[in-house]
Amino acid sequence: MSEEKKSLNFLEHIIEEDLASGLTKDKLRFRFPPEPNGYLHIGHAASICLNFGLGQKYNAPVNLRFDDTNPAKEEQEYVDAIKKDIKWLGFQWDKELYSSDYFQQLHNWAIDLIKKGKAYIDNQSSEAIAKQKGTPTEPGVDGPNRNRSVEENLVLFEKMKNGDFEEGSHILRAKIDMQHVNMHMRDPIMYRILKKSHHRTGDTWNIYPMYDWTHGESDYIEQISHSICTLEFKSHRELYDWYVDQIRDANKLRPKQREFARRNLSYTVMSKRKLLQLVEDGHVNGWDDPRMPTISGLRRRGYTPEAIVKFSEISGVSKRDNVTDVALLEFCIKDDLNKTAPRVLAVLNPLKVVITNYPENKEDFFDASYNDYVDGFGSRKVPFSREIYIEKEDFREEANKKFFRLKLNGEVRLKNGYIIKANDVIKNKQGEIIEIHCTYDKDSLSGSGTEASKRKVKGTLHWVSVTHALKAEVRLYDRLFNDEAPDSYKDRDFKEFINPNSLKTIEAFVEPSLKSVKIGDRFQFQRLGYFNVDNDSKPEQLIFNRTVSLKDSWAKIENKPKTIQPDKTIEGIMPLAGKYLKSREEDERLTLLAQINKQSKEVSSETLLNLIKNANSNKEYLAYLMILNSQNIIVDFSKNENLEPVNKFIGVALQMKNSYVRFQAVNFIGKHLDFKTSHEDLLKIMSIEDKNTHIIERLKEF
RNA sequence: UGUCCCAUGGUGUAAUUGGUAACACACCGGUUUUUGGUACCGACAUUCAAGGUUCGAGUCCUUGUGGGACAACCA
Numbered sequence: 001m002s003e004e005k006k007s008l009n010f011l012e013h014i015i016e017e018d019l020a021s022g023l024t025k026d027k028l029r030f031r032f033p034p035e036p037n038g039y040l041h042i043g044h045a046a047s048i049c050l051n052f053g054l055g056q057k058y059n060a061p062v063n064l065r066f067d068d069t070n071p072a073k074e075e076q077e078y079v080d081a082i083k084k085d086i087k088w089l090g091f092q093w094d095k096e097l098y099s100s101d102y103f104q105q106l107h108n109w110a111i112d113l114i115k116k117g118k119a120y121i122d123n124q125s126s127e128a129i130a131k132q133k134g135t136p137t138e139p140g141v142d143g144p145n146r147n148r149s150v151e152e153n154l155v156l157f158e159k160m161k162n163g164d165f166e167e168g169s170h171i172l173r174a175k176i177d178m179q180h181v182n183m184h185m186r187d188p189i190m191y192r193i194l195k196k197s198h199h200r201t202g203d204t205w206n207i208y209p210m211y212d213w214t215h216g217e218s219d220y221i222e223q224i225s226h227s228i229c230t231l232e233f234k235s236h237r238e239l240y241d242w243y244v245d246q247i248r249d250a251n252k253l254r255p256k257q258r259e260f261a262r263r264n265l266s267y268t269v270m271s272k273r274k275l276l277q278l279v280e281d282g283h284v285n286g287w288d289d290p291r292m293p294t295i296s297g298l299r300r301r302g303y304t305p306e307a308i309v310k311f312s313e314i315s316g317v318s319k320r321d322n323v324t325d326v327a328l329l330e331f332c333i334k335d336d337l338n339k340t341a342p343r344v345l346a347v348l349n350p351l352k353v354v355i356t357n358y359p360e361n362k363e364d365f366f367d368a369s370y371n372d373y374v375d376g377f378g379s380r381k382v383p384f385s386r387e388i389y390i391e392k393e394d395f396r397e398e399a400n401k402k403f404f405r406l407k408l409n410g411e412v413r414l415k416n417g418y419i420i421k422a423n424d425v426i427k428n429k430q431g432e433i434i435e436i437h438c439t440y441d442k443d444s445l446s447g448s449g450t451e452a453s454k455r456k457v458k459g460t461l462h463w464v465s466v467t468h469a470l471k472a473e474v475r476l477y478d479r480l481f482n483d484e485a486p487d488s489y490k491d492r493d494f495k496e497f498i499n500p501n502s503l504k505t506i507e508a509f510v511e512p513s514l515k516s517v518k519i520g521d522r523f524q525f526q527r528l529g530y531f532n533v534d535n536d537s538k539p540e541q542l543i544f545n546r547t548v549s550l551k552d553s554w555a556k557i558e559n560k561p562k563t564i565q566p567d568k569t570i571e572g573i574m575p576l577a578g579k580y581l582k583s584r585e586e587d588e589r590l591t592l593l594a595q596i597n598k599q600s601k602e603v604s605s606e607t608l609l610n611l612i613k614n615a616n617s618n619k620e621y622l623a624y625l626m627i628l629n630s631q632n633i634i635v636d637f638s639k640n641e642n643l644e645p646v647n648k649f650i651g652v653a654l655q656m657k658n659s660y661v662r663f664q665a666v667n668f669i670g671k672h673l674d675f676k677t678s679h680e681d682l683l684k685i686m687s688i689e690d691k692n693t694h695i696i697e698r699l700k701e702f
Numbered sequence: 703u704g705u706c707c708c709a710u711g712g713u714g715u716a717a718u719u720g721g722u723a724a725c726a727c728a729c730c731g732g733u734u735u736u737u738g739g740u741a742c743c744g745a746c747a748u749u750c751a752a753g754g755u756u757c758g759a760g761u762c763c764u765u766g767u768g769g770g771a772c773a774a775c776c777a
Contacts, residue, residue, distance in 0.1 A: 007715085007716050007717075007718095007724090007725090008716095009715085009716095013719095033777095034777095035776085035777050037776090037777080067777065069776090069777080070776060070777070072776090073776075073777090126774090126775060129775085130773070130774090133773060134773070135703095135704090135773050136703095136704060136705075136771095136772055136773060137703050137704045137705090137773095138703085138704080138773095139704095140773090167775080168775065170775095171775055181704065181705050181706090182705070182706085182772080183705095183772055183773050184772075184773095186773085189774095189775055191775090192775035193775080194775080208775095210775080210776085210777090211776070211777050212777095214777095215777085231707075231708090231770085231771070232770095232771060232772085233771095233777090234706070234707065234771065234772085235705085235706065235707090235771065235772050236772095259707090261708085261770095263714095266713085272777095314714080314715080314725090314726055314727080315714060315715075315726095316714065316715040316716085316726095317715085318708090318714085318715070319707070319708060320707090320708050320709065320769090320770090321708075321709095321769070321770060322713085322714065322715090323713075323714090324713070324714055324727095325712085325713045325714075325727065325728065327713085327727060327728055328713075328714070328726080328727050328728085330727095331726085331727055331728090332727095334739095338739080338740060339740095343737075343739095372736075372737085373735095373740075373741090402738095404738065405738090413736055414736095415736065415737070416736080417736095419736095446736065447736095453736095456736085457736085458738095459736095459738085460735095460736045460737065460738095461737090462737075524737085524739085526737050526739085527737045527738085527739070528737090529739095550737080550738095550739050550740095551738090551739065551740095552738075552739090553738045553739085554738045555738090556738090557738075581750090618712095619712085620712090658768080658769095659767095659768075
């Protein structure tokens with residue numbers, strides 16, 4: 001069959017170009033180079049899928065190379081975890097290698113550089129060195145040790161190696177150009193003294209090579225054709241090339257570093273440092289906590305490797321900053337599990353239902369397929385008896401006709417079972433519903449083929465038999481952070497946005513067929529979501545994690561704010577705001593502003609308040625702020641319940657990237673000084689640091 | 703005050719290298735349904751701005767605007 005035409009990403013374009021201009025396919029070789037100082041996360045998965053994906057596409061080998069040049073931070077534990085994660089994702093590396101394998105070679109090359117007068121020993125303090133280095137805008141100056149003789153350098157380097165010097169006292173630097181525009185070229189450090197035991201080389205070395213000196217040379221040794229890393233290494237490329245060129249044999253391949261944007265996910269953080277903080281401060285229960293964006297966390301949560309690989313594929317790769325919606329990741333796992341997970345019955349929030357016309361000691365076993373729509377899943381028997389549990393949310397005494405579930409005097413089908421009708425509600429002294437009395441239609445058994453069994457009722461509920469059900473612990477997870485990009489604020493700590501309710505543990509009832517589940521097994525709990533068996537689960541104490549819930553259209557219908565009527569006035573303003581956002585022309589903006597102000601007259605404050613609560617794009621924020629700012633609209637701030645949403649809205653707006661939005665937010669506070677106090681600190685910082693001069697000017701006015 | 707990178711719907715990516723904006727997710731509307739799931743159908747952007755080159759520009763040039771990276775004996 002002809003291959004489906006797939007568009008290439010920019011890295012594949014580069015490779016295709018290299019291939020077209022003479023590089024032969026057998027020269028292609030890639031590598032994945034983690035530092036073993038932490039656990040892999042979903043961002044690394046992107047890099048893994050990229051490198052190994054390239055390997056698969058071009059049938060080229062991919063090395064796994066641990067970048068272990070800093071013994072202070074690296075441990076064997078991490079090496080093992082990383083290997084496990086890569087294998088789990090389904091990738092096979094060609095060679096398992098370590099930068100530390102090259103310590104001797106690197107050392108030899110360093111001596112060559114010294115001999116060529118291209119490296120020297122510096123024994124100044126780190127402060128002095130930093131000072132001489134200059135800043136991105138000012139050139140550096142040569143230090144006093146720059147012209148030390150080759151002989152002396154060799155002696156000193158030998159002494160460094162032998163451990164004759166203290167940590168921090170001496171370094172080996174490349175001699176390049178202290179005035180270079182690129183900071184990394186201003187005599188970068190090649191070796192530092194570290195009297196630490198290395199997880200592989202033990203105490204053999206007292207000096208360790210730096211990243212830049214190691215990475216390019218390692219790529220060269222392994223003859224990696226394309227060394228792919230993240231964008232922040234872009235400015236290291238010049239140094240990478242310089243180092244490789246110092247030692248390179250003209251007949252051998254010169255590796256090529258290229259950079260892509262790291263993948264960010266909404267509602268989480270993705271740096272090892274921050275993840276480590278979450279673990280150490282006890283906000284989560286370890287690196288493999290199911291709420292963590294680590295590979296091990298996702299695995300424990302119930303994610304499949306297929307879903308993660310798919311996510312990486314459809315996310316793509318580019319050179320621009322990004323925040324990918326977690327909804328995309330969730331889609332990938334739902335899509336996978338929808339095709340593979342057997343469906344079973346479980347009740348998370350039980351309400352007892354008594355079938356009054358069903359004999360007390362009788363039981364029935366219904367045939368229940370693990371998947372009604374796809375063959376090959378098999379089936380099991382589910383027990384039915386006089387008393388069952390249904391979900392509390394599935395019953396209401398009174399409800400409108402949009403509510404398809406059980407209501408008093410209403411009918412509903414029990415999945416795989418009978419149609420039942422609610423006749424009575426039993427309440428306790430507090431007036432809470434504790435039991436429902438129903439009658440069942442004897443002829444309506446699912447699959448029995450009778451007329452009654454074919455009757456259509458609007459709702460179908462999941463349920464379990466009280467006497468047969470198994471108790472199980474179920475862990476319900478929510479996003480770890482309340483904010484879309486918790487680490488994007490300059491002056492706020494990401495931990496401020498931690499969602500205090502990200503884990504809810506409940507006791508639930510599951511159908512008896514789940515008695516013999518194994519750790520890691522995945523199921524769909526019908527109508528609820530996908531769940532897997534947690535590592536802590538035991539046959540006598542079952543524990544399930546909710547991997548992801550099913551799409552809940554009912555919640556949407558129910559929570560839909562009824563007060564928002566489609567408002568034509570707002571609709572007219574939105575495109576104007578969009579144009580305003582894009583316009584850079586003062587006159588045009590003024591015209592647009594006038595139009596918006598004019599139209600704002602007709603917007604009711606009630607509509608506006610509702611919209612404010614759900615605002616989530618630059619355009620929306622801008623439009624609502626402009627409406628708020630037009631003198632024609634008066635929002636009722638005297639009501640307390642209005643204050644908080646507006647305040648929150650302003651708080652977010654003040655920190656948005658778009659300067660128009662920030663300006664309008666500042667402007668709003670200027671007009672309504674009551675709101676100033678809650679944002680005082682932020683405003684103070686903005687009045688000094690904000691990049692937009694209009695904002696600073698406006699801030700001076702109040 | 704420097705150098706470099708980036709800019710396509712709400713989000714993430716495409717666009718046969720200059721030929722008339724595509725895919726996925728999200729959202730909204732609908733059909734089917736013994737899961738308010740799934741599946742299916744439909745709606746949703748003229749590509750940051752201005753100018754230039756061209757028969758033709760998301761793509762090339764210029765200027766501007768906005769965002770990001772770079773001053774660890776970390777990687």
